[in-house]
Amino acid sequence: GQQVQQSPASLVLQEGENAELQCNFSTSLNSMQWFYQRPGGSLVSLFYNPSGTKQSGRLTSTTVIKERRSSLHISSSQTTDSGTYLCAMELGTGYQNFYFGKGTSLTVIP
Amino acid sequence: GGIITQTPKFLIGQEGQKLTLKCQQNFNHDTMYWYRQDSGKGLRLIYYSITENDLQKGDLSEGYDASREKKSSFSLTVTSAQKNEMAVFLCASSATGSGNTLYFGEGSRLIVV
Numbered sequence: 001g002q003q004v005q006q007s008p009a010s011l012v013l014q015e016g017e018n019a020e021l022q023c024n025f026s027t028s029l030n031s032m033q034w035f036y037q038r039p040g041g042s043l044v045s046l047f048y049n050p051s052g053t054k055q056s057g058r059l060t061s062t063t064v065i066k067e068r069r070s071s072l073h074i075s076s077s078q079t080t081d082s083g084t085y086l087c088a089m090e091l092g093t094g095y096q097n098f099y100f101g102k103g104t105s106l107t108v109i110p
Numbered sequence: 111g112g113i114i115t116q117t118p119k120f121l122i123g124q125e126g127q128k129l130t131l132k133c134q135q136n137f138n139h140d141t142m143y144w145y146r147q148d149s150g151k152g153l154r155l156i157y158y159s160i161t162e163n164d165l166q167k168g169d170l171s172e173g174y175d176a177s178r179e180k181k182s183s184f185s186l187t188v189t190s191a192q193k194n195e196m197a198v199f200l201c202a203s204s205a206t207g208s209g210n211t212l213y214f215g216e217g218s219r220l221i222v223v
Contacts, residue, residue, distance in 0.1 A: 004152075033211060043200065043214040086152065088212075097168075098212060100145075100153040 003027070004089055006101035013077045013108045021104045023087035025068040030090045033098070034061055034072050037084040046072070046085075077108045112137035114215035116201050122221045129188045131218045133201030139213075140206040142184040146170055147198045147217070156199075159184055160206060191222045 003026035013019055023032070031050035035043040047054050047061040049070065054061050058077075063070040074081055084105050088098040114135045123129045135142065141160050145153040155168030157176035165176050173195070175187040184201060201215040 035212075035214075042216045043202075043212075045211040045213070048211050088153075097155065097158065099155075102150060102152040 004099055004101035006104050010105040015079055015108055015110050017077055019074040019077055021072040021085050023070045023101055025089050032070050032089045035086045039083055079108045079110055082106055082108050114201055114213055116215035116218045120219050123191045125222055127191050129191050131186045131199055133184045134182055135203040137203055139203035141204050143202040144186045145200045147200055193222045196220055196222050
C-alpha cells in the first residue's frame with residue numbers, strides 16, 4: 001500500500017529554535033497537505049501544497065513532487081507550537097483520498 | 111466559516127456491542143470521511159462518501175458500516191466492538207475535486223469494556 005514516512009518521530013526544542021520536519025512518499029502523488037493537531041484535539045490544515053514553497057508566518061512548506069518529498073520549517077519556535085504535525089498525500093484518483101503519515105510530535109520548552 | 115460536530119465525544123460500550131458515531135457538517139461539502147487514529151499509527155481511512163447515499167470503502171472498512179442519508183451528516187457504526195479497536199475516530203469533510211483541504215471534527219474516543 002501507499003507509504004508516507006515522516007521524520008523525526010519526535011522532537012524537543014528550546015523556545016526560539018528552528019525545526020525542520022520531513023515527509024517522504026513511496027509513490028507518485030497528486031498533492032499533499034500538512035496538518036497540525038494540538039494535544040487531544042482536532043486536525044487543522046496548515047498548508048495545501050502541490051509543489052513549490054508556501055509561507056505562512058513562521059511556517060514554510062516546500063514540496064518537490066518529482067522527488068516525492070515535502071518539508072515543514074518552523075522558525076523561532078514557541079511553546080504554543082507544541083503538538084503533532086502530520087503530512088498527508090493525495091493520490092488524485094478522482095476524489096480526494098488522503099494517506100497520512102504517523103506524525104512528528106513536537107515539544108517546545110520555555 | 112463552518113464547523114464539523116461529532117457525537118458523542120466519548121463512546122463507551124461492551125465487547126461485541128454495535129456502536130454508532132455521528133458527524134454533522136455545515137460547510138455544505140459534498141465529500142465526507144471517517145478516519146481512525148491509533149496512537150503511533152497516524153490516520154487510516156475507514157469510509158468516505160462523495161455525495162448523499164454514496165459510500166466508498168477505505169483501507170480499514172472491515173468491521174464497520176457507514177451511512178450518508180443526508181448531505182450534512184455521515185454516521186459510522188462499529189458492528190461488533192472489540193477491545194483492540196479502542197481509538198479516536200475523526201470525521202472530516204471537503205469540497206469535491208482536487209485542491210480542496212480537509213476540515214476535521216474534534217474526534218470521538220471509543221472505549222470498549
